[in-house]
Amino acid sequence: MRSAGPTPPTRPIAFIGGGNMATAILGGLLRQGLPADQLEVVEPWADARERLLREHGVRAQSEAGPALARAGLVVWAVKPQAFRDAARPVAPHTEAALHLSVAAGIRSETIAGWLGSQRVVRSMPNTPALVGRGMTALFARDGVTDDDRGLVEQVLAPTGATLWVDQEQQLDAVTALSGSGPAYVFYFLEAMRQAGAEMGLPPRQALQLAIGTFAGAAELARASDDPPEVLRERVTSKGGTTYAALTSLEGDDVKALFVKALHAAERRARELGDEFGR
Numbered sequence: 001m002r003s004a005g006p007t008p009p010t011r012p013i014a015f016i017g018g019g020n021m022a023t024a025i026l027g028g029l030l031r032q033g034l035p036a037d038q039l040e041v042v043e044p045w046a047d048a049r050e051r052l053l054r055e056h057g058v059r060a061q062s063e064a065g066p067a068l069a070r071a072g073l074v075v076w077a078v079k080p081q082a083f084r085d086a087a088r089p090v091a092p093h094t095e096a097a098l099h100l101s102v103a104a105g106i107r108s109e110t111i112a113g114w115l116g117s118q119r120v121v122r123s124m125p126n127t128p129a130l131v132g133r134g135m136t137a138l139f140a141r142d143g144v145t146d147d148d149r150g151l152v153e154q155v156l157a158p159t160g161a162t163l164w165v166d167q168e169q170q171l172d173a174v175t176a177l178s179g180s181g182p183a184y185v186f187y188f189l190e191a192m193r194q195a196g197a198e199m200g201l202p203p204r205q206a207l208q209l210a211i212g213t214f215a216g217a218a219e220l221a222r223a224s225d226d227p228p229e230v231l232r233e234r235v236t237s238k239g240g241t242t243y244a245a246l247t248s249l250e251g252d253d254v255k256a257l258f259v260k261a262l263h264a265a266e267r268r269a270r271e272l273g274d275e276f277g278r
Contacts, residue, residue, distance in 0.1 A: 015077055043061075048060070072098065080105045083106055090115075095115075097119070098148045099120045107273050110276070122139045138165070180265050
């Protein structure tokens, strides 16, 4: 992540799509000091355009036009299945721009072909970006310069942390771990809330305890140099309550099943890449 108070980008930034992820990024840019008139947004849905104007003072256009030629960076925040059609009217105006895709599944080679540019960065964000605590992995094609990378990092800094990967195929694993990862956390929060309620706690209190525990444990893992195995062992006394719970999990082979589930997500990410690239 960039340090606090970075210099706002000097050239306009265009967003193709004005949904949640686009809003998270452009909201951060506005907080950094980028004027609203330095943002070009193309959003076909009237409700989304009205929300951008009401909440951020940004006027969005319903379709692509020559104004996009001003942009130094184009952020693609469209649904994967809509990317190809959205690219057709945009590409003639943005040949000189850097392109950042936050659309899941579509490979950078496909994007480069649709846009006629090799200056393409593909990203895999996750939903905690909406509260500034996201984890976004990035892959850059050969046409992307060091300055381009720096601009992408700066633009994404308000959404959380960034991590560059060397091989694009690694983004399929990223999708399985961090892209889909918030859903796994919510799944375990559901289970902890249910168990707490079954043991006599009000569900709201059980959920509060579960959320606080996840947040605290994650922050402890972030701050520690020790691997998770060591951190786990420190709170697991043989014969104690944690030991009883973990023994039950191991007896049901939960870790192996969870690893298997992540492999299933990674396979599906590869399949989606094949489907969207056709």
